[in-house]
Amino acid sequence: MKRWVRKTFTILTAIVTLGLYVPPTTLDADATEKNKAFSPKENIEEKKASSTNATDSDHFLDLPDLSEDDPQLDPEHYLSNIGEVAKEQTVAKLGPRIVEKIDPVFMDDILNNIENEVRHVMKKVEEDEVSNYAITLDPAPGYGEKIFHVYNTNTNAELARFDVRRDNRPGEGHWFNFHYHVSEDQFEKHYAIADLYWDKNTPPKWMS
Numbered sequence: 001m002k003r004w005v006r007k008t009f010t011i012l013t014a015i016v017t018l019g020l021y022v023p024p025t026t027l028d029a030d031a032t033e034k035n036k037a038f039s040p041k042e043n044i045e046e047k048k049a050s051s052t053n054a055t056d057s058d059h060f061l062d063l064p065d066l067s068e069d070d071p072q073l074d075p076e077h078y079l080s081n082i083g084e085v086a087k088e089q090t091v092a093k094l095g096p097r098i099v100e101k102i103d104p105v106f107m108d109d110i111l112n113n114i115e116n117e118v119r120h121v122m123k124k125v126e127e128d129e130v131s132n133y134a135i136t137l138d139p140a141p142g143y144g145e146k147i148f149h150v151y152n153t154n155t156n157a158e159l160a161r162f163d164v165r166r167d168n169r170p171g172e173g174h175w176f177n178f179h180y181h182v183s184e185d186q187f188e189k190h191y192a193i194a195d196l197y198w199d200k201n202t203p204p205k206w207m208s
Contacts, residue, residue: 075130079122082150083115085135086162089148090114093139093164095207098198106196110178113194114147114162117180121150121160133159141207147178159183162193166203173200 090111091099099107118135125133132154140146145163152159160182167175176196181187 075127078130079119082122082133082135083118085137086114086118086148087111089135089137089139090162090164093147093206095204097204097208098206102196110194110196114178117191117193118150118160118162121180121182125159139207142205144206157183158187161187164206167195172197174198174203176203 094102122130122133129152132152133150134153136149136151138146139148143166145165147162147164149158149162150160151157160180162180163178165177165179167177169175174197176198178193178196179190180193181189182191
């Protein structure tokens with residue numbers, strides 16, 4: 001009788017254990033796919049594309065819908081949320097190795113300027129349409145310029161693309177040029193946000 005009980009307990013334990021076990025190969029596959037989607041080469045080539053739609057590989061900011069019953073979710077509050085995430089994505093883009101060496105005052109100026117320009121771009125959107133817009137969450141690593149895109153969640157059409165370019169100016173050193181493009185001119189023109197001096201030494205890769 002005891003042997004039968006032990007066998008039954010062993011079988012039940014095996015079933016429960018197998019049911020809870022998650023094979024690590026799933027995580028490896030996700031990591032591989034993520035690395036492919038975030039390839040620096042693909043992000044550089046993306047700048048040459050003329051498409052005005054957000055790509056399927058992008059990760060998007062999920063903000064709450066506006067509600068007349070909740071004053072905290074009015075258009076101004078929604079824009080504040082977008083502005084905060086825009087700043088977070090900029091910090092993520094630069095990466096800790098770069099951020100830790102930038103003067104905090106300069107860093108705040110850059111982030112505030114980016115938030116202000118996002119708000120400026122969103123002024124073209126009707127108030128009742130503000131909640132249909134979001135920000136992509138996949139800054140380009142390595143040497144790609146992309147910080148984030150502002151896009152319409154209903155149509156996937158991009159409203160603006162925010163980038164940062166590396167400039168090596170003769171006799172000066174390396175600069176970071178923050179700028180953005182808008183859909184009105186098919187993303188051709190550069191709208192300046194700010195220039196930030198780095199050093200004469202080559203800066204680390206983005207997001208490193």
